[in-house]
Amino acid sequence: DIQMTQSPSSLSASVGDRVTITCRASQSITGYLNWYQQKPGKAPKLLIYAVSGLQSGVPSRFSGSGSGTDFTLTISSLQPEDFATYSCQQSYSTPYTFGQGTKLEIK
Amino acid sequence: QVQLQESGPGLVRPSGTLSLTCAVSDGSISSSDWWTWVRHAPGKGLEWIGEIYHSGRTNYNPSLKSRVSMSVDNSKNQFSLKLNSVTAADTAVYFCAGVGPKGWFDPWGQGTLVTVSS
Numbered sequence A: 001d002i003q004m005t006q007s008p009s010s011l012s013a014s015v016g017d018r019v020t021i022t023c024r025a026s027q028s029i030t031g032y033l034n035w036y037q038q039k040p041g042k043a044p045k046l047l048i049y050a051v052s053g054l055q056s057g058v059p060s061r062f063s064g065s066g067s068g069t070d071f072t073l074t075i076s077s078l079q080p081e082d083f084a085t086y087s088c089q090q091s092y093s094t095p096y097t098f099g100q101g102t103k104l105e106i107k
Numbered sequence B: 001q002v003q004l005q006e007s008g009p010g011l012v013r014p015s016g017t018l019s020l021t022c023a024v025s026d027g028s029i030s031s032s033d034w035w036t037w038v039r040h041a042p043g044k045g046l047e048w049i050g051e052i053y054h055s056g057r058t059n060y061n062p063s064l065k066s067r068v069s070m071s072v073d074n075s076k077n078q079f080s081l082k083l084n085s086v087t088a089a090d091t092a093v094y095f096c097a098g099v100g101p102k103g104w105f106d107p108w109g110q111g112t113l114v115t116v117s118s
Helices: none
Strands: A004-007 A010-013 A019-025 A033-038 A045-049 A062-067 A070-075 A085-090 A102-106 B003-007 B018-025 B034-040 B046-053 B058-060 B068-073 B078-083 B092-099 B105-108 B112-116
Touching: A004 A085, A010 A019, A019 A033, A019 A085, A019 A102, A033 A062, A045 A062, A045 B105, A070 A085, B003 B092, B003 B105, B018 B034, B018 B092, B018 B112, B046 B068, B046 B078, B046 B092, B058 B068, B078 B092
Parallel strands: A010 A102
Antiparallel strands: A004 A019, A019 A070, A033 A045, A033 A085, A062 A070, A085 A102, B003 B018, B018 B078, B034 B046, B034 B092, B046 B058, B068 B078, B092 B105, B092 B112
16 A cells, blocks of 8 residues: 655644645655545535636645655635645555545644 | 435454445536545544446455455445455455545445454
8 A cells, every 4th residue: 555644743833834744655646646624514615626727615835745656735825714734645546545634723 | 416325234244244335426427537445444544345337347555356346336325345354354444436536535324333253
C-alpha cells in the first residue's frame, strides 16, 4: 500500500494568514493526488483534484502543487470558514489511501 | 449534480453483518463509472473500503477483502455495501461517494454512523 504522510498533524493560525500543508507519498504517485476539507459531522468535500485542479465552487484562495512524492495545499488568506481538517488522498493505485489529516485551528 | 444518501442500521451486533445502501438521486447511477465506500473511525483517518463499477466489477481494500462485498442495482439507482464478522473496530461513519476520472471522490453522501456493540 502507498502510505500518505501529512504534516503538520495540527496547525494554529489566524484569519488572513497564509497556510501550507504538506503531503508526502511513500512512492511516486505522479499526478494522482487529491485534497479534501472536512468539518465535524460532515462529509469530506473535494477541494483540489489531480494535484492542482480547483473543484467547481471552491474559492481561489485554495491551491495545490507538487509532483512525484511531495505535494502541498496552500490557503492564501485564511477565512473563518476554513478552520477544518484537511486530508490528502492518492488515487494512483488501489487501495486508495489517505493522509492522517491536518487539523487547522484558530489561533 | 447527483445526490447520494446512505441508509441502513445504525447498530450492528458483534460478529454480525453491516449492510448499507447508497441511493443516487437527481441523476443516474450511470453518471459515474465507479462508486466507492469510505469510512471514518473515531480518532482515525479516512479509510477506503472499496469501489464498484456500474457493471458490477469490484475492487476491495485487501485489509477488508475477506469480509466485504459490494453490489449495484442499476434499476433502483443504488449500490450497496456488506461487511461481515464485524467487531468494535468497524464502528465508524460510513460514506458513499462517486469516483472521478482520476480517482478523486465526489460527490459524497452525508455519511451514516454505524456502531458495533452488543
